Amino acid sequence: MGGAVLPLVIASVGVLLLFQILLRLRRGASVQGAVVVITGASSGLGRECARVFHAAGARLVLCGRDAARLQEVVQELGGNSADGRRQTFAPSTVVFDLARVDSVAKAAEEILKCYGHVDVLINNAGISYRGNILDTHMSVQRDVMETNYFGPISLTQALLPSMVQRRRGHIVVISSVQGKIAIPYRSAYAASKHATQAYFDCLRAEMGHLGIPVTVISPGYIRTNLSVNAVTGDGSTYGVVDKTTASGWDPRVVARAVLKAVRLKSKDVVLAGPQPTVAIYLRTLWPALFFKLMASRARKEQRRKDE
Numbered sequence: 001m002g003g004a005v006l007p008l009v010i011a012s013v014g015v016l017l018l019f020q021i022l023l024r025l026r027r028g029a030s031v032q033g034a035v036v037v038i039t040g041a042s043s044g045l046g047r048e049c050a051r052v053f054h055a056a057g058a059r060l061v062l063c064g065r066d067a068a069r070l071q072e073v074v075q076e077l078g079g080n081s082a083d084g085r086r087q088t089f090a091p092s093t094v095v096f097d098l099a100r101v102d103s104v105a106k107a108a109e110e111i112l113k114c115y116g117h118v119d120v121l122i123n124n125a126g127i128s129y130r131g132n133i134l135d136t137h138m139s140v141q142r143d144v145m146e147t148n149y150f151g152p153i154s155l156t157q158a159l160l161p162s163m164v165q166r167r168r169g170h171i172v173v174i175s176s177v178q179g180k181i182a183i184p185y186r187s188a189y190a191a192s193k194h195a196t197q198a199y200f201d202c203l204r205a206e207m208g209h210l211g212i213p214v215t216v217i218s219p220g221y222i223r224t225n226l227s228v229n230a231v232t233g234d235g236s237t238y239g240v241v242d243k244t245t246a247s248g249w250d251p252r253v254v255a256r257a258v259l260k261a262v263r264l265k266s267k268d269v270v271l272a273g274p275q276p277t278v279a280i281y282l283r284t285l286w287p288a289l290f291f292k293l294m295a296s297r298a299r300k301e302q303r304r305k306d307e
């Protein structure tokens, strides 16, 4: 009996490893020719997603507030071309401010006019925040929520009926590790990302029987302009490249992971190192310890500011 255990364990580990390898090798559905809308495509992760999805043959609709910066991306990606192996397409652009809900419905109409339908919507645009709650204007709390939450959900709800009608489509949202754990001095940002996680989890459940997948992607720090563009408690721009941002993941790596998640129709993806990943588990499994660690982090940061 004892002699049979070892081979059984070895065989089980072997099967598990094989399963892991097969999971990694999965490529999923192609995005060749798919109509992919990317918000916040003028910089950072959105711009890298534009590069990656363009190279994979997607027909892009790039969105942002700044027409000139979007045109730079279009110029860089180039016109229609076919190299025998893959056809790529010149992107279209739609310029609008996600924080102005009235402009979002009009923008959705414009987006639909580009190709008549949308296959994948990537809600990527967002803004971060730095400040303590005591000194933060209520208007800042609302503004961050408009850009990061109400904007993306308005665009999603405006494009969803055409997806439901076609029984085809895929909704993706770039949330953050801070959609799963709340860290000090990020109230507006973490709250907007927690709301995002909740809304798109509800949407996934509601769209399940209609065959429209919903993917929530939660990255850790990425090397972009997010901290430079962040808003502070009085509404001014933070304007600093934080060390955490500067030492974050390469946006090209994150963009490739976004493409993979779209191809595999993944439901929920965390793209972060061991610390944030452990913190996410700790928040659920040992909340008392997590809260202690966050309080200590807040004290340290306050001391640093006071010095």
Ligand SMILES: NC(=O)C1=CN([C@@H]2O[C@H](COP(=O)(O)OP(=O)(O)OC[C@H]3O[C@@H](n4cnc5c(N)ncnc54)[C@H](OP(=O)(O)O)[C@@H]3O)[C@@H](O)[C@H]2O)C=CC1
Pocket: 039, 040, 041, 042, 043, 044, 045, 046, 063, 064, 065, 066, 069, 096, 097, 098, 099, 124, 125, 126, 127, 128, 147, 174, 175, 176, 177, 218, 219, 220, 221, 222, 223, 224, 225, 226, 227, 229, 245, 248
């Ligand atoms: N960088 C990081 O460490 C992390 C980032 N993320 C998330 O990744 C996403 C992309 O951010 P990232 O690339 O890092 O930051 P960037 O600041 O480089 O890019 C943000 C993009 O969002 C667009 N944007 C901002 N406000 C609005 C608005 N009101 N209306 C329309 N577009 C807007 C900007 O376009 P423009 O100004 O041209 O209008 C810009 O293209 C965000 O949702 C962010 O929360 C998640 C985890 C970590």
Ligand SMILES: CCCCCCCCCCCCCCCC(=O)OCC(=O)COP(=O)(O)O
Pocket: 128, 129, 176, 177, 178, 183, 186, 189, 219, 220, 221, 222, 226, 227, 230, 242, 244, 245, 272, 274, 275, 276, 278, 279, 293
């Ligand atoms: C290996 C043992 C680890 C023990 C775990 C201790 C808990 C450590 C706390 C870790 C907190 C991680 C916070 C990560 C935040 C993050 O990645 O945010 C991503 C962003 O959205 C960045 O936006 P920001 O504007 O804050 O730069």
